[in-house]
Amino acid sequence: MEALLLHGQDALFNHYVATHPHGDLLQITFWGQLKESSGWNYHPLAVRKRGVLQGTALILTKKLPYLPYTVAYSPRGPLYSSEEALLELWEAGKELALSKGALVWKMDPALPCPDPLWEKLTKQNNLQRQDTGLDFLGVQPRFVMTLDLRPSLDTILKNMKSKTRYNIRYAERKEVRVFIAKERKQLGVFYTLLQETATRDGFSIRPLSYFEAMWDQLVQNKLAQLFLAYHHSTPLAGAILFRLGRRAWYVYGASTNENRNLQAAHLLQWEMIKWAKSQGCQIYDFRGVSGDLNPEHPLYGLYRFKEGFGAQLEEYVGEYDLPISRGGYLLWQRGLMAHHWLRQRNIKT
Helix, strand or coil, X not given: CEEEECCCCHHHHHHHHHHCCCCCHHHCHHHHHHHHHHCCEEEEEEEEECCEEEEEEEEEEEECCCCCCEEEEECCCCEECCHHHHHHHHHHHHHHHHHCCEEEEEECCCCECCCHHHHHXXXXXXXXXXXXXXXXXXXXXXXXXXXXXXXXXXXXXXXXCHHHHHHHHHHHHCCEEEEECCXXXXXXXXXXXXXXXXXXXXXXXXXXXXHHHHHHHHHCCCCEEEEEEEECCEEEEEEEEEEECCEEEEEEEEECCCCHHHCHHHHHHHHHHHHHHHCCCCEEEEEECCCCCCCCCCXXXXXXXHHCCCCEEEEECCEEEEECCHHHHHHHHHHHHHHHHHHHHHHHC
């Protein structure tokens, strides 16, 4: 088995990812090209045996602020077809990360928990599992909600909560309409909604240029779509949906503070579900929720909204670190501790 970088062979690399049972859009080269717009470099590492790919890992590297080191990260990777392939990926990826000055190689594959082989091999090879809790402390969500798209649309609708069905039909009666954006300039409408949402819910957002790069790399290559919901000429909500292979992901959502009673968010999800099914997708991934399902939890409403469409909770194995050097990894951990302390201090003050 040999390891190699597949720069210039995007179609080969991306085909393996798209057809893998746990493949994710965050592991294809177009995602790496998108991340270049925010300071990352990408490395499409692969292993093959007798000319056939047996594993891939899109490794992103980025320089750490104030330090002469980098961090390496494989979002929703690596992907592999055998134990031998995973071990070879780790070995080759560690060498690559070392050559780029990385202190650690982080990874969080979309493997349903538990995965006995993954657990066995990570322990044997000194990967460190990160305790990211039940909420959103990890880079990618550990708990997601997924909807099976294989039944008919009538059955999918029937399996929704009655209140969700009512809200969808109410929005339709009130003449809310959902459109797929055809022009890049329509990102401006979405971004205005996103800014309003961020102010309302208290989170930070990326600059408009990032979403423009997303349009160029993903929408233009038919890997994503921007959906906008209007009431007559007034934009009420928007969302970006990713699609790769048999899976679609609801990734970014935004809505205005006005006319929330028109239930545009419900109709928007239903139209995206229908579109994903029309494209041959079998899974609609609503992405993250908290793993704490206590109705008193502040994030329970997010779970309830997604569950209303018939989605089921799924847990992944979580986030793992592969230390590149012992001393360097200790430096990384201390830096993280300081970062978390400062973050908590800022929150309290």
